[in-house]
Amino acid sequence: MTSPSTQVYPVIWHEDKVLLIDQTKLPTKYTVVAINRCDDMAQAIKTMIVRGAPAIGVAAAYGMYLGAREIKEKNRDVFLNQLEEVAQKLRQTRPTAVNLFWAISQILKTAYETMGTVEEIKASLLETAQIIQIEDLQTCRSIGDHGLEALPKEPEQLCLLTYCNAGALATAGYGTALGVVRSAWREQRLARLYASETRPRLQGSKLTAWECVQEGIPVTIITDNMAAHCLKRGMIDAVIVGADRIAANGDTANKIGTYSLALVAKAHDIPFFVAAPLSTVDFKLATGEEIPIEERHPSEIYQVGETVICPPGAEFYNPAFDVTPAELIKAIITEQGAVPPEELHKLQIKESF
Numbered sequence: 463m464t465s466p467s468t469q470v471y472p473v474i475w476h477e478d479k480v481l482l483i484d485q486t487k488l489p490t491k492y493t494v495v496a497i498n499r500c501d502d503m504a505q506a507i508k509t510m511i512v513r514g515a516p517a518i519g520v521a522a523a524y525g526m527y528l529g530a531r532e533i534k535e536k537n538r539d540v541f542l543n544q545l546e547e548v549a550q551k552l553r554q555t556r557p558t559a560v561n562l563f564w565a566i567s568q569i570l571k572t573a574y575e576t577m578g579t580v581e582e583i584k585a586s587l588l589e590t591a592q593i594i595q596i597e598d599l600q601t602c603r604s605i606g607d608h609g610l611e612a613l614p615k616e617p618e619q620l621c622l623l624t625y626c627n628a629g630a631l632a633t634a635g636y637g638t639a640l641g642v643v644r645s646a647w648r649e650q651r652l653a654r655l656y657a658s659e660t661r662p663r664l665q666g667s668k669l670t671a672w673e674c675v676q677e678g679i680p681v682t683i684i685t686d687n688m689a690a691h692c693l694k695r696g697m698i699d700a701v702i703v704g705a706d707r708i709a710a711n712g713d714t715a716n717k718i719g720t721y722s723l724a725l726v727a728k729a730h731d732i733p734f735f736v737a738a739p740l741s742t743v744d745f746k747l748a749t750g751e752e753i754p755i756e757e758r759h760p761s762e763i764y765q766v767g768e769t770v771i772c773p774p775g776a777e778f779y780n781p782a783f784d785v786t787p788a789e790l791i792k793a794i795i796t797e798q799g800a801v802p803p804e805e806l807h808k809l810q811i812k813e814s815f
């Protein structure tokens with residue numbers, strides 16, 4: 463396995479193509495996939511070669527550019543019509559992470575606002591995709607710093623629990639929830655991170671733990687059914703997770719299993735934090751009831767690798783996300799600061815899609 467540097471960037475624009483770390487192969491293989499075409503980007507998002515809300519947004523932004531590049535039309539209006547079709551294709555990849563829709567709308571806005579030739583529009587789309595990527599990295603670093611202020615002051619060295627992967631792999635780099643963990647580690651406020659393995663796809667054990675090991679952050683993997691036991695035993699000072707979509711009232715969609723973790727944290731009076739950029743907040747949705755929940759293929763449950771682990775004849779239900787009600791969340795940590803969910807509306811709103 464070729465070992466990367468400790469800085470992890472899941473999406474890179476390099477020599478006219480997009481390079482993606484293949485997250486389906488980690489942690490056993492570090493491989494990079496080159497994407498030249500919009501269809502291939504759509505497939506990479508669907509199959510979770512690239513995953514995690516902000517990373518999906520960055521990938522979709524580049525996907526829009528790749529799609530634009532494939533359009534041969536020189537007439538501006540026809541070009542814009544065809545670009546809408548590209549957007550529609552990318553929108554159909556994953557329904558829950560709102561950053562996907564947000565990034566696509568940013569690219570479309572650039573296209574409509576750029577005067578000039580079709581070639582000039584295409585160039586401005588690439589520029590916007592790159593800005594989205596750079597800004598997401600800066601945003602994650604700010605989330606890390608604000609999160610550090612929001613964490614409990616005692617004990618000096620905290621044991622944190624996270625779920626799924628809200629790390630560098632899930633963003634342009636650095637991470638949201640894992641960004642806060644990184645900042646805590648840098649400031650010597652972290653004793654240990656507990657990573658819940660996150661059935662069915664195991665993003666916690668495969669990806670979060672991998673990122674921690676790359677950087678020497680002390681990490682302990684637990685299976686999901688061990689969390690309540692650890693919280694009851696006083697092993698955890700705070701829980702911190704990422705988000706795929708946050709409604710205006712602070713209800714938060716994140717990886718399936720997040721809700722039960724929040725309930726357990728409440729039962730043991732352990733603070734439960736959500737870390738996410740403002741591009742993850744969907745102010746158009748009043749509550750989490752309106753958030754569309756992706757359902758994925760049952761093979762994610764009945765198979766581990768190539769091995770079938772369930773009897774033929776059983777049925778499966780595989781929602782990829784659940785919604786944690788705002789009242790279970792102590793604070794939502796964004797690039798503008800950490801606020802209790804009911805004060806989310808006070809933060810500067812990112813241009814909506």
Ligand code: MRU
Nearest residue numbers: 513514515626628632704705717
């Ligand atoms: O299905 P995934 O792996 O894309 O789900 C990812 C999550 O649920 C993350 O916690 C979320 O996207 C936040 S990433 C910063």
